[in-house]
Amino acid sequence: MKxxxxxxxxxxxxxxADALSVVLDACARQTDRYFEIIVADDGxxxxxxxVIERSRRQMPIHLEHVWHPDDGFRxxxxxxxxxxxxxxxxLIFLDGDCVPQPDFVAQHRALAERGTMVTGSRILIGRSLTHLVVKNKVSLYGRSLVFWLAQRIKGETNKLLPLFVKLPRWPRRPERxxxxxxxxxxxxxxxxxxxxxxxxxDESYMGxxxxxxxxxxxxxxxxxxxxKGFMATEVLHLWHEEAPRDRADRNRQRVLQCLSDRRIAAQTGLAQTLAKARSDADAVVAA
Structure with missing residues (x-):
């Protein structure tokens, strides 16, 4: 990509908010600077x-905050x-508890190609190291191999190699x-x-x-x-309690059905969101 x-x-x-603050700080440190950030806030x-307002004042990158009221998992x-x-x-999708490495945007740009999408992976960070990062403001930037080996021994991370080795033009990236x-x-x-x-x-997915x-x-x-974004775009996923997974099996069956039916369009998705936004804007003007 250009x-x-x-x-x-x-x-x-x-x-x-504490994890988001760390993520936004990492976004501000990217080597590739030609991007914007949109925080998608689920209430x-x-x-x-x-946190967003403070980051906006300090950040050299355009930052938007999109929010809607808390009405369950949406x-x-x-x-x-x-x-x-x-x-x-x-569009790059990055969770608010996943800390990008400094070349995250640059690696995604290098992998971007028309007719393709990229799915990356994550490096899991344990509870104790997460606490140090979000509460004690311990930075993960520029840490030595010795530091990460110690974290691996303590069970505070599950991977080391993607932190030190990048393969942006690996020939096996496109799935056959x-x-x-x-x-x-x-x-x-x-x-x-x-x-x-x-x-x-697809907004019709529940839970x-x-x-x-x-x-x-x-x-x-x-x-x-x-x-595959493997060995190029890995993010550091901060520890959190697992979300309730009572709908996971039913949602999995929906995915398999979608694959079998070769369905393309979301049942309720972006077009409906845009239509509602236009309707709301017209209502404000009419009032």
């Missing part, structure tokens, strides 16, 4: 707004609202046969035009689980090839 192509980094969050309290909807506000031709497993919504990217074709994220896989499957059904 260096003159604007990228939009969409960062979903919900009531985890957080004022603590999150204050990750797909707030992502679509953020997509609707995005100005970039290319599609596999929907292993998709991580905390680190993936696609062209905005392709996202519009599949109608964004946690597999709405990210549904998004990738529909891109695949639309003819978009999946590329």
């Amino acid at each position: 260096t003159s192509t604007l990228i939009s980094v969409i960062v979903p969050t919900y009531n985890r 957080s309290t004022d603590a999150t707004r204050r 990750l797909a909807e707030i992502r679509n609202k953020a997509i609707a506000e995005a100005r970039g031709e290319y 046969s599609f596999k929907w497993r292993g998709i991580k919504g905390c680190n993936m990217a696609a062209w905005a035009n392709d996202v519009a074709i599949v109608n964004g994220f 946690w689980g597999h709405e990210d896989a549904d998004f990738v499957v529909r891109l695949h059904n639309a003819g978009i090839r999946r590329k």
Whole structure:
């Protein structure tokens, strides 16, 4: 991708202001500077707004805050609202508790190619190291191999190699046969035009689980090839309690059905979000 192509980094969050602060700080330190950030806020309290306002004053990157009221788990909807506000031709999805390495945007730019999307992976950070990062403001930047070996021995991280070795032009990146497993919504990217074709994220998914896989499957059904971000775009996923997974099995079956039916468009997605926004704007003008 050209260096003159604007990228939009969409960062979903919900009531985890301390982690979001670390993520936004990492975004401000990117080696590639031609991108914007849109925080997709699924109904957080004022603590999150204050973090965003403070980051906006200090950050050299354009930062937007898209929020809607807390009405249960509505990750797909707030992502679509953020997509609707995005100005970039290319969209990177990064969770609000996943700390990007300094070359994260640059690596995604290097991997971007028309007709493809990128799904990356994550490095898990344990509870104790997460506490040091978010509470004691211990930076993960520039840490030595000795530091990370110590964390690995203590069980505070599950991977080391992607922190020190990058393979941006690895020939095995495009998948020869599609596999929907292993998709991580905390680190993936696609062209905005392709996202519009599949109608964004499907808001009809209820509860946690597999709405990210549904998004990738529909891109695949639309003819978009999946590329692996392995050993290039890894993010540091801060520890958190697991979300309730009572809907995971039913959502998984929906993904498998979507793949079987070769469905492309989300049942309720980006187009409906845009239509509602226009309707709300017209109502304000009429009033």
